[in-house]
Amino acid sequence: MFTTYKRISFKLNGQEVIWEVDVRKSLLEVLREKGLTGVKKGCGVGECGACTVLIDETPTDSCLYLAVWAEGKTIRTIEGIAKNGELTAVQQAFVEEGAIQCGFCTPGLVLTTTALAESGKDYTPDELKRELSGHICRCTGYQKIFSAAERSLGQEHHCACGHHHEE
Structure with missing residues (x-):
């Protein structure tokens, strides 16, 4: 039987995480479901940049990036930018x-x-x-x-x- 969930591990804002993700969902959808609402859903087709995250330090439209592709990656969202409450x-x-x-x-x-x-x-x-x-x-x-x-x-x-x- 085909399962639509897969366990992935990656580094998110400096912390190792292990998540069960629906293989059909974008990284944008999964991040927002996990409470990281700084990543915004704008156009949904990679044109507006509102969903940008850094994946291995490269700006990436998370609406076009499947969550399962995050396996082994380093991801930063806006929530992971400031340090100790200080603006960068x-x-x-x-x-x-x-x-x-x-x-x-x-x-x-x-x-x-x-x-x-x-x-x-x-x-x-x-x-x-x-x-x-x-x-x-x-x-x-x-x-x-x-x-x-x-x-x-x-x-x-x-x-x-x-x-x-x-x-």
Whole structure:
């Protein structure tokens, strides 16, 4: 008889977990069922970025990723970013730049920006925009998000005049 559940083990926000998961469910569905509601269900087809998590440090749309594929992986959600209640530099930059409005897209954007910051690479403004292009925000108009990403990466800022200004 075919069973639809499988036991998987992986590292979630720094802790080893063993879960019985329905092989038909996405990682998004399973994370939310387990109480990790920082991962948001937006479009359900990998276009909006609201469900982004870091899988082995790579931003991934969890709506397109089957939960069973998490076996042996390291996964971080927005719940696993702050340490001891302290905001990270990325989170702080989003607050300081006013890049948070309704907050629906924020967890995915913070996770993607965290991966970029932790990569140690420098990004041109166009590269940064490309890296964040998988996220849809209906509130901010994106400039504040790009400014927050630049700030958290320690890169130059761009003002409304279109010139580059060093911090």
